[in-house]
Amino acid sequence: MPPTWQQQKPSSRLRAGQFKLPAVKGDKDSAELAIFFFGGTGGGVDANIRRWIGQFQAEGRKMKVLRGESAQGPYLLLDLTGTYNKPIGPPIQRRTKPMKGARMLAVILAVKGKGNYFLKLTGPMKTVTASATTLRQSFGADPKKEKPYGADAKKDKKDGAKKGKKK
Numbered sequence: 183m184p185p186t187w188q189q190q191k192p193s194s195r196l197r198a199g200q201f202k203l204p205a206v207k208g209d210k211d212s213a214e215l216a217i218f219f220f221g222g223t224g225g226g227v228d229a230n231i232r233r234w235i236g237q238f239q240a241e242g243r244k245m246k247v248l249r250g251e252s253a254q255g256p257y258l259l260l261d262l263t264g265t266y267n268k269p270i271g272p273p274i275q276r277r278t279k280p281m282k283g284a285r286m287l288a289v290i291l292a293v294k295g296k297g298n299y300f301l302k303l304t305g306p307m308k309t310v311t312a313s314a315t316t317l318r319q320s321f322g323a324d325p326k327k328e329k330p331y332g333a334d335a336k337k338d339k340k341d342g343a344k345k346g347k348k349k
Contacts, residue, residue, distance in 0.1 A: 184316055187215065194273060203305065206312045211281075213305025213313065221297050227290055230300070231260055234288045239265040239280065247331035252291065253322025254299075258331055260288040266304060285310035291321055 183189070187201040199217035235245060243264035250257055266284035271277045287310060289301040303310055303317055318325055 183320060187313075187316075192216075198299075203303075203309060203313055205306065206309045209306035209309045211306050211309075213303060213309040215301065215303045215313075215317070218300040218302070219297070227258060230288075230290065231258075234260055234286065234302075235262065237267050238262050238284070238286070239267065241265070248328040249331045250323055250325075250328040252324075255292045255294050257289055257291040257321070257323060259323075259328065260286070262286040262288070263307060268304070281306070283307045287314060287317055289317070289321070 183201060187203050190200045190202050192200045196218060197216050198219040201215040203213040203215060205212050231247060243262065245260065245262045248259045250259070263285045266281040266286060267278035268281045270279050283306060284304065285307045287303045291299045291301065293299060301317065303313060
């Protein structure tokens with residue numbers, strides 16, 4: 183990870199790692215990268231995609247789901263923009279605060295012999311956009327080779343990430 187991404191103590195025991203990304207010019211808030219690993223568990227891919235989509239308000243929400251191959255294994259990437267219902271306080275309270283102009287890049291990375299890793303980058307649009315390439319580079323992804331999820335159902339069905347789990 184770049185030195186500007188400040189490693190933090192995870193805010194939850196469910197997180198394997200957490201980073202604070204400084205705001206870029208034009209954004210006042212920083213972004214956050216949360217990394218989850220459940221050792222082969224974590225829920226189904228489609229259920230996690232639906233849950234992540236539900237973290238954004240329906241009005242004005244835009245999204246796309248892509249799949250690709252990386253040096254680490256196959257992955258799915260959900261790219262969401264709009265108003266994010268940002269969690270505040272302890273997760274058990276399920277309180278949120280609307281964050282307009284937000285973006286989320288959520289990745290399910292199927293690492294052979296280990297299981298699925300979940301990377302979730304959220305924050306202001308400009309800051310997340312400025313970090314998108316670095317996020318992909320962190321696990322060896324090539325955006326030029328990504329394809330829409332579901333465009334090749336046979337391929338999606340075979341990919342480890344298709345059967346993956348999430349947080």
